[in-house]
Amino acid sequence: MKIFESFKQSVFVSKEVVKMIWGISKGYTIYITLILLASAFIPIFEAYFIKKIVDSLTMSLSQTIAFSSIITYLLIFFGITLFSRLIESQHNSMQVLLGNFFQKQINQKIVEKTTSLPFWLFEDPTFHDKLDRVVDQATWKPLNTFYYLFDAMKNILLVISVFVVLYALHPLILLALIIFAIPSLFVQIKYGSQWWNLIYQETAESRKLAYLQHLMSKTNDMKDIKLLNIKDNLLTKYKALYDKLFSEQKSLTVKRYFWEFLSYLVSDLVFVGFYFYLAWRAFEKKITIGDFTFYSTLYLRGVASLHAFVKDLAGIYENNLFVNELIEFLNNPEEEHLPQQKSPTIQQGFEFKNVWFKYPKTENWILKDISFKLPVKNSIALVGENGAGKTTIVKLLTRLYEPTKGQILLDGKPIGSYDVQKYRQLFGVAFQDFAKFFFTVEENIKLGDVNRKISNEELISNAKKTQIHKKIMSLPKKYQTFIGRWYHEGHELSHGEWQRVAIARALIRKAPIYILDEPTAALDARAEYHVFKQFKTHVKGRTALFISHRFSNVKLADKILVIENGKIIQQGNHQILINKKGRYRELYNFQAKQYVEKKD
Numbered sequence: 001m002k003i004f005e006s007f008k009q010s011v012f013v014s015k016e017v018v019k020m021i022w023g024i025s026k027g028y029t030i031y032i033t034l035i036l037l038a039s040a041f042i043p044i045f046e047a048y049f050i051k052k053i054v055d056s057l058t059m060s061l062s063q064t065i066a067f068s069s070i071i072t073y074l075l076i077f078f079g080i081t082l083f084s085r086l087i088e089s090q091h092n093s094m095q096v097l098l099g100n101f102f103q104k105q106i107n108q109k110i111v112e113k114t115t116s117l118p119f120w121l122f123e124d125p126t127f128h129d130k131l132d133r134v135v136d137q138a139t140w141k142p143l144n145t146f147y148y149l150f151d152a153m154k155n156i157l158l159v160i161s162v163f164v165v166l167y168a169l170h171p172l173i174l175l176a177l178i179i180f181a182i183p184s185l186f187v188q189i190k191y192g193s194q195w196w197n198l199i200y201q202e203t204a205e206s207r208k209l210a211y212l213q214h215l216m217s218k219t220n221d222m223k224d225i226k227l228l229n230i231k232d233n234l235l236t237k238y239k240a241l242y243d244k245l246f247s248e249q250k251s252l253t254v255k256r257y258f259w260e261f262l263s264y265l266v267s268d269l270v271f272v273g274f275y276f277y278l279a280w281r282a283f284e285k286k287i288t289i290g291d292f293t294f295y296s297t298l299y300l301r302g303v304a305s306l307h308a309f310v311k312d313l314a315g316i317y318e319n320n321l322f323v324n325e326l327i328e329f330l331n332n333p334e335e336e337h338l339p340q341q342k343s344p345t346i347q348q349g350f351e352f353k354n355v356w357f358k359y360p361k362t363e364n365w366i367l368k369d370i371s372f373k374l375p376v377k378n379s380i381a382l383v384g385e386n387g388a389g390k391t392t393i394v395k396l397l398t399r400l401y402e403p404t405k406g407q408i409l410l411d412g413k414p415i416g417s418y419d420v421q422k423y424r425q426l427f428g429v430a431f432q433d434f435a436k437f438f439f440t441v442e443e444n445i446k447l448g449d450v451n452r453k454i455s456n457e458e459l460i461s462n463a464k465k466t467q468i469h470k471k472i473m474s475l476p477k478k479y480q481t482f483i484g485r486w487y488h489e490g491h492e493l494s495h496g497e498w499q500r501v502a503i504a505r506a507l508i509r510k511a512p513i514y515i516l517d518e519p520t521a522a523l524d525a526r527a528e529y530h531v532f533k534q535f536k537t538h539v540k541g542r543t544a545l546f547i548s549h550r551f552s553n554v555k556l557a558d559k560i561l562v563i564e565n566g567k568i569i570q571q572g573n574h575q576i577l578i579n580k581k582g583r584y585r586e587l588y589n590f591q592a593k594q595y596v597e598k599k600d
Contacts, residue, residue: 013320016327017145021098024105028098035094036150039087040157042080043305044165047297049077055290095147102143109330110135116334119400120360129203132210134329137322145319152312155305162302169295173274184263184307188314191256196321198252202245209245212238264307274299335420343422346512348411349375349543350397355406357392366392368566370406376512379536379544381557383584388563390547391431394517397545398427425451428511432518434502438484441472441501448505462508465534468500503531507538514539516546532556551588560584 022029052073060070114131121127166173216225216234225231275296282292350373357367367389374380382390395401396408399420408415415423428448437444445462446454459479463469475481475491482490483501493501506514516535532553535546548554555574562570562577562584570582577584 013324013327014145014149014316017142017320017323018149020106020142021102021146025098025101028094028101032091032094032098033150035087035091036154037157039084039091040154041161042084042087043158043301044161044298045080046077046084047294047301049073049080050297051290051294053077053290054293055288058289099140099143103140106142113330113332113334117332118335119395121332124360125204126361129207130325130329132207133199133203133322134326137326141319141322142326145316145323148312148315148319152309152316155309155312158305159302159309162298162305165298166295166302170277173299183266184260184310187256187259187263188310189317191252191259193317193321194252195256195318198248199322202248205241205245209238209241212241271299271303343425344410344418346376346411346426346543349373349378350415351409351412352393352396353407353409355396355403355408357389357396357401357404359401365404366566367396370566370568372561372568372571374543374545376543377541378559379539379546379557381554381560382545382547382563383551383554383560383587384563389566390563391517393563394429394431394515394545394547398429398515399423426511427513427515428506428509429515430499430503430506430517434499436484436498438482438486438490440477440480440482441475442479444483444501445504445508448508449510452510454508458508462504463500465507465538466500466504466531468497468504471497471500500531503535507535511542513543513545515544516548518547518549549591551591562587 018029053070056070056073212234216231216238225234278287278292278295281287282289287295352370352372355367355370356365358365370389370393372380382393384390392401396403399415402416410418410423437447439447442459445459456479460469463472471493472479472481475483483493483498484490485492503516506516514535516532532546532548533556535544536556544557546553546557551574554560557573559571559573560577561568562582564583570577570580570584572580578588
């Protein structure tokens with residue numbers, strides 16, 4: 001019963017598929033529907049005129065008839081055949097056109113949806129499993145459902161037409177056809193469901209397999225693979241995982257087609273019995289040879305259409321198990337957008353008020369009762385060991401996540417009450433794990449503020465602030481050079497040079513608050529200090545928050561927060577904290593000692 005309940009739900013999804021495809025292209029949808037319906041009646045006419053030709057030829061053996069009448073039937077039959085070929089050609093071309101158009105539109109919908117979803121989903125492996133299935137199946141599974149639906153309509157119309165004709169011959173023939181189609185339907189639904197469950201269960205391992213393949217074909221990782229001599233180790237992992245997935249899918253496929261063969265065998269036995277029945281009726285001269293040809297042809301077409309109809313239903317069911325996930329994905333709640341609101345401004349500044357936070361689906365608290373103020377036109381540095389919660393504070397401030405408990409206020413108002421897109425326009429942000437956009441250098445930097453026109457003078461000025469201008473001028477097309485190896489004309493930068501581009505991108509935004517989350521980790525100490533000094537000058541009169549492990553940069557902040565195990569354990573400026581016994585002085589002295597030892 002569970003299978004049939006699931007089947008019922010799956011058929012319901014078909015309505016959403018038709019709405020989806022109708023919304024993408026009404027013209028193509030109507031045209032291909034008319035083609036499919038027209039093709040439903042062609043086999044009946046073909047069989048009928050074959051009967052007329054056979055009967056005429058049989059009659060000619062015993063009596064004189066005009067050959068012109070046979071020619072007439074032949075020409076009509078030829079015309080029907082040509083029309084059938086035309087319909088088939090139109091059907092195939094429309095499938096290609098609709099498929100290409102649908103692929104473009106559905107991919108666009110997925111991209112639009114993906115970029116509108118809350119950020120926390122992208123740090124959830126379960127979401128990535130679902131996203132992989134959606135991206136892998138979305139461009140063709142809904143179309144398959146659509147074609148199965150209308151193919152089912154065509155086949156059921158043909159089956160009904162055949163049933164009407166065969167009923168006149170003997171009612172029990174219909175009963176036999178229907179009864180022996182049921183095992184086939186059951187097999188198709190059962191194994192369609194099992195195939196979906198298998199693909200669902202294998203998604204995580206399929207992603208691992210894709211990662212191993214990506215790892216062994218990625219330029220940046222190849223040097224490590226060769227130097228560590230781990231090719232054989234990775235290949236062993238790849239082969240073992242591939243063999244496991246293949247074995248599971250092979251086992252289910254073999255079972256499915258074995259039972260499908262048995263279900264068809266039962267139907268074929270009925271077909272043989274029907275042929276014996278027809279032959280006996282013809283032998284007894286109760287039907288003509290043309291009738292024998294007509295009924296046998298129709299029976300073959302009817303059985304084929306009935307089996308096709310069963311496969312269509314099973315195909316709808318199996319495809320819709322995947323399509324249902326696409327529909328769920330497209331119905332995912334998006335980040336709340338309140339376009340009618342005005343862009344927020346900063347008069348007083350930000351306040352974290354008793355903020356607690358743990359990541360979704362986890363139990364450990366990352367932040368524990370954090371409270372501090374970030375006044376307007378002030379700068380704050382966050383200090384602490386890795387995993388202390390520094391980057392989490394940045395994610396909460398920029399609303400990539402919402403606090404689990406407590407509030408974050410802007411000028412005394414909860415930041416959740418602002419439109420999220422307009423709120424984020426307040427920030428110029430550069431992360432340590434920054435994005436690499438494989439565009440031109442100019443496009444890379446100007447992406448920092450796409451809402452205004454940026455002059456070449458401003459572009460160059462920001463590049464100079466991050467000490468990347470000289471490198472850019474050495475590139476083949478200077479600021480018009482594509483960076484990254486994605487394109488043939490692309491020119492690769494070092495990681496540190498990419499970081500400078502990312503910081504220039506953050507600084508070019510005329511934002512009231514700037515955030516640097518360890519974006520200079522790949523730079524040497526001198527270069528990093530210079531960038532931070534330029535950063536301090538650039539943000540003068542604005543609000544700033546930055547994270548750095550180098551205390552020479554931390555000293556530039558008006559206020560320093562020392563974070564440990566998700567709590568603020570010290571706060572104050574550099575001089576106040578260095579004069580106190582505590583974690584800040586301990587970390588500062590340790591780094592100073594390490595620097596002296598390296599210098600010696």
